[in-house]
Amino acid sequence: MWVIFWCLTLAALTYYFNDSLTKKYNPNQVVESTISDRGKSIVLKQNKRGHYVANGFINGESVIFLLDTGATLISIPAHLGKKLGLSKGKTYPVSTANGSINVFATKIASLEIGTLRFNGIEGHLNPGMDGNTILLGMNALKHLELRQANNSLTLTIPNY
Numbered sequence: 001m002w003v004i005f006w007c008l009t010l011a012a013l014t015y016y017f018n019d020s021l022t023k024k025y026n027p028n029q030v031v032e033s034t035i036s037d038r039g040k041s042i043v044l045k046q047n048k049r050g051h052y053v054a055n056g057f058i059n060g061e062s063v064i065f066l067l068d069t070g071a072t073l074i075s076i077p078a079h080l081g082k083k084l085g086l087s088k089g090k091t092y093p094v095s096t097a098n099g100s101i102n103v104f105a106t107k108i109a110s111l112e113i114g115t116l117r118f119n120g121i122e123g124h125l126n127p128g129m130d131g132n133t134i135l136l137g138m139n140a141l142k143h144l145e146l147r148q149a150n151n152s153l154t155l156t157i158p159n160y
Contacts, residue, residue: 031114071137074123
């Protein structure tokens with residue numbers, strides 16, 4: 001009985017601490033969305049490192065985005081391309097913080113974060129990226145109003 005007790009206790013603690021670490025990295029597991037006369041908005045909380053990370057979707061598949069104002073385009077780890085229904089296009093060089101690398105052009109049919117949606121937006125598949133986090137670059141962010149206050153960021157697609 002003691003062995004079963006300790007195994008269950010260890011499993012519960014593992015689950016608790018894994019969930020806690022996930023929420024520290026991405027406090028925006030569920031994105032708060034609003035629609036007003038100004039437009040559609042989402043509010044993201046800053047993580048412990050000062051970054052804005054949020055769950056979203058690419059072509060209907062669940063993904064994690066990291067907002068990156070230093071990225072020109074949406075940058076997707078190449079190993080996720082097939083899962084997300086993205087095809088490799090023309091190869092071209094880009095400059096990254098780690099130096100120059102060749103990436104593959106791709107077209108994203110749909111990208112969603114809360115109520116914010118982009119259709120037919122460009123991106124690239126980056127073979128140099130590990131992990132599963134997608135960099136949400138300026139080609140998407142330039143269409144939004146960004147307001148930062150109190151460790152949160154409000155992103156709005158304005159009504160025109």
